[in-house]
Amino acid sequence: MKGLNIHVIEKRFDGVVVLADIDVTISGGEFVAIVGPSGVGKTTLLSMVAGLDADYTGAIRYDGVPLAEPGQSPPGLGMVFQEPRLMPWLTVRDNVRLAEAERLARDRSYVSRADSLLDEVGLRTSGDAWPSHLSGGMQRRTALARAFVVEPWLLLMDEPFVSLDLPAANQLRELLRRLCARMRPLVLFVTHNLSEALVLADRILFLGDTPARVVLDYRVEQTGSRDLNSPEVAALSRRLLARHQGLLSDVAGVDVDEGRRGKEGL
Amino acid sequence: MRFINRRVGAGDVPRTIGTRESRVAARTGWRGFRLPSGRGWLWRSASLIGLVAVWEIAARLAGSNMLPTPVAVLAAVYRYTRSGQLPLELGITLARVGAAFVVAMTVGTVIGFMMGRSRKLNLLLDGPLVLALNIPALVIIILCYLWLGLTDVAVIVAVALNKIPVVVVTTREGTRAIDSRLLAVAQVYHVPRTVTFHRVILPQLYPYLIASARNGLALIWKIVLIAELLGRSNGVGFELSVFFQFFDITSILAYTLAFAVVVMSIEAGVMRPLEKRLMRWRG
Numbered sequence: 325m326k327g328l329n330i331h332v333i334e335k336r337f338d339g340v341v342v343l344a345d346i347d348v349t350i351s352g353g354e355f356v357a358i359v360g361p362s363g364v365g366k367t368t369l370l371s372m373v374a375g376l377d378a379d380y381t382g383a384i385r386y387d388g389v390p391l392a393e394p395g396q397s398p399p400g401l402g403m404v405f406q407e408p409r410l411m412p413w414l415t416v417r418d419n420v421r422l423a424e425a426e427r428l429a430r431d432r433s434y435v436s437r438a439d440s441l442l443d444e445v446g447l448r449t450s451g452d453a454w455p456s457h458l459s460g461g462m463q464r465r466t467a468l469a470r471a472f473v474v475e476p477w478l479l480l481m482d483e484p485f486v487s488l489d490l491p492a493a494n495q496l497r498e499l500l501r502r503l504c505a506r507m508r509p510l511v512l513f514v515t516h517n518l519s520e521a522l523v524l525a526d527r528i529l530f531l532g533d534t535p536a537r538v539v540l541d542y543r544v545e546q547t548g549s550r551d552l553n554s555p556e557v558a559a560l561s562r563r564l565l566a567r568h569q570g571l572l573s574d575v576a577g578v579d580v581d582e583g584r585r586g587k588e589g590l
Numbered sequence: 591m592r593f594i595n596r597r598v599g600a601g602d603v604p605r606t607i608g609t610r611e612s613r614v615a616a617r618t619g620w621r622g623f624r625l626p627s628g629r630g631w632l633w634r635s636a637s638l639i640g641l642v643a644v645w646e647i648a649a650r651l652a653g654s655n656m657l658p659t660p661v662a663v664l665a666a667v668y669r670y671t672r673s674g675q676l677p678l679e680l681g682i683t684l685a686r687v688g689a690a691f692v693v694a695m696t697v698g699t700v701i702g703f704m705m706g707r708s709r710k711l712n713l714l715l716d717g718p719l720v721l722a723l724n725i726p727a728l729v730i731i732i733l734c735y736l737w738l739g740l741t742d743v744a745v746i747v748a749v750a751l752n753k754i755p756v757v758v759v760t761t762r763e764g765t766r767a768i769d770s771r772l773l774a775v776a777q778v779y780h781v782p783r784t785v786t787f788h789r790v791i792l793p794q795l796y797p798y799l800i801a802s803a804r805n806g807l808a809l810i811w812k813i814v815l816i817a818e819l820l821g822r823s824n825g826v827g828f829e830l831s832v833f834f835q836f837f838d839i840t841s842i843l844a845y846t847l848a849f850a851v852v853v854m855s856i857e858a859g860v861m862r863p864l865e866k867r868l869m870r871w872r873g
Contacts, residue, residue: 376774396777403778409771413793413871422789423779454871474779 327351328386328478328510334535335368335380343369343380344535350527352477355504355511357521360531366514367406369531370480373512374403402476402509404484408463410455416466417442417451423470441469445499461492468496472503479509483516494552497524518561519552540568658840666844675829676848683818683825684852686742687811690749694806697750698757699799705758706765722755731817740821749813756809757802764798796868804861811853 328350335343342365350356358366371377373384375397384391392398402423410419420438427434442451445465455463464484471479484500485493501524504511515521521528525544532539542564551557642660649659658666670676705712705719734748768791776786818827826849833841 374774374778376777397780399780401778403775405771405775407771409775411772411775411790411793414789418789422776422781422785425782425785425789426780429782429785456871470779 326387330373330384332380332382341535345537348529348538350510352510353508355524355526357513357515357525357528358531359515359518359521359528362516364531365536366531367482370482370512370514374480398478400477402471402474402479404467404471404481406482406486408467410463410466412455415452416447416455419466420470420473423474437473441473445469461488464496468499472507475507476509479511481513483514519557522557522560523552662840663843663847666840667848670844679824679826679829680849680852683814686745686814689746690810690814691806693746693750694753694757695803698754699761702758702761703765706762719755719758727752727813731820735821745817745822748817749810752813753806753810760798760802764795768794800865
């Protein structure tokens with residue numbers, strides 16, 4: 325089987341089945357958003373792909389080969405967590421270099437790309453700063469630089485732009501799009517914001533039901549707009565929700581705010 | 591004032607003149623000795639002068655045999671320093687303190703770290719740990735002398751054994767408080783084990799290690815004196831036991847004062863700057 329195949333037979337938390345019967349295949353370079361209500365198991369699914377959670381039945385393979393050794397993370401992985409997760413005692417540059425540590429140790433001729441990545445995310449002058457001196461947006465840029473410095477083929481993102489104000493989030497989405505266009509990683513992007521998913525992704529997997537499974541595998545038609553609050557995105561979002569009303573009721577339910585904002589925009 | 595002038599002239603201050611940082615920088619005097627700040631400095635001096643004054647008055651009331659005056663004690667310090675006896679005995683004791691400190695910190699940190707990481711090991715060693723915490727220092731010292739003879743090795747082992755359980759407890763707490771979310775970052779990026787230890791794990795343990803190092807220094811030098819009194823024929827503790835037999839209170843206070851000053855200097859000149867350096871990211 326070509327591409328990344330995520331096959332989860334069953335994933336339990338304290339004896340309760342949270343994820344079941346998931347079998348999706350994603351081809352390289354695809355940008356896939358995973359959308360679902362909070363608590364549905366999106367982050368859990370991402371942790372399983374990242375090799376941080378191996379306690380499930382099933383298999384995650386790439387081209388038929390297990391993605392990673394048991395108990396390890398797949399090689400060539402980039403990951404952005406919900407929080408920036410920077411080491412407060414390392415400078416911004418050293419935080420980025422931490423992701424390169426393995427490469428630096430393995431390959432004597434490898435030259436750190438940390439500075440060029442910091443430049444790219446607009447933090448050229450902040451390399452020597454402590455993370456605690458940066459704004460929330462800048463901390464997330466650092467996390468983004470750290471994820472892309474390894475030139476990942478697989479990029480996992482867990483609601484990376486949540487709790488940022490709208491302009492900062494928009495800037496970061498634009499940055500993410502630019503970096504993705506250059507490096508073309510396979511992206512799994514967890515979000516509960518349907519508009520964000522529509523704007524960024526080629527394909528959206530909707531998780532729902534208990535235990536959670538993929539209730540809809542949706543290929544995004546080009547909206548033509550890259551603006552989260554544009555009428556096109558709002559229209560697409562409404563059309564989608566109207567067509568799959570019953571199916572996505574709890575997905576839509578989480579994002580009441582987003583829906584309301586969309587209506588006002590029209 | 592002399593320190594302040596020298597600091598301002600050093601050239602690294604103008605950038606921040608008038609800010610809080612510059613005033614802090616100006617106050618951070620020679621080799622990291624932090625000069626007391628603003629009003630605090632006044633209060634500290636007042637307390638010190640008050641203490642000496644009370645001592646002086648008490649000494650006059652008590653008569654010089656029971657409690658010598660501060661001047662008499664300082665004169666004794668000077669005399670013993672000139673004769674070379676005080677520096678020698680002090681050096682011997684400090685060497686024992688240093689050795690016991692290094693052994694206790696190393697062994698205690700390793701065991702504490704492993705107990706913090708492994709549930710099984712923790713269950714296995716927790717009982718003995720509680721027991722060890724409750725054995726009186728004196729018992730350990732006596733047993734070590736009986737088993738290992740009246741040697742320096744016995745002193746160092748005994749003192750280290752007294753301190754190790756305390757280091758273990760502190761380090762174990764620190765290890766348990768390690769943020770697994772940051773470890774996940776290291777795992778995701780395949781950060782080599784040594785780098786993970788130095789850059790992700792150790793910095794989280796620093797506050798705990800510094801705390802146990804500071805407490806350790808304070809505890810160890812006191813126990814070393816007892817061990818010397820019981821079974822060695824040199825060192826500050828031994829000298830104190832001799833003065834005790836001769837009822838020489840002036841010399842006892844002179845040695846105590848000298849040693850306390852040395853230990854406080856280590857605290858101010860090594861521990862505090864070290865802490866500041868390791869924790870500078872908090873600034």
